[in-house]
Amino acid sequence: KAGVTQTPRYLIKTRGQQVTLSCSPISGHRSVSWYQQTPGQGLQFLFEYFSETQRNKGNFPGRFSGRQFSNSRSEMNVSTLELGDSALYLCASSLRQGGNYEQYFGPGTRLTVT
């Protein structure tokens, strides 16, 4: 089976712009979670989608949003980018909803905000 794929792998944006990141889960997986990884804060949970519905949300401002399509592919959007949004954004898929199920991680999208 193909693993979780994320596009693009690298992105450079300017402060104030908005960005959309994409994640394709493993075939048959219906849950997609997003994480932000930074040197200072480590891995932090953003949100989880299951069956096109957001099931859980981390402690991030409303500038961070996401959605899931009927084929389980997911996108996350960050509006009005700030320098502090520079991070590695990881997507993970699993068979079922909930962090207790094994999460299969993608390679990440490295976002740099200048």
Added chain:
Amino acid sequence: AQRVTQPEKLLSVFKGAPVELKCNYSYSGSPELFWYVQYSRQRLQLLLRHISRESIKGFTADLNKGETSFHLKKPFAQEEDSAMYYCALTDTGRRALTFGSGTRLQVQP
């Protein structure tokens, strides 16, 4: 709020030496604990979870509710164990994973 603490950023041992990666958590309910590992140039992946009580690649971890710890142990380290190790937990509702800051294990020849 739940919290996972990994006190060591870097742990360096020689091949064949015992390894213990520390993980402490704070959560008032009954959490589920995990160890995830990231080898060089590879993706983050699940190593083991406390409910399965398995030994994976020679690693074991026991949940100690009294000490709120879930330390990862291996009796004899191998060079291929060099990686970044993350301890994580989910809450009673089995919702989001909360990760620790990670420990880099370096096994020297």
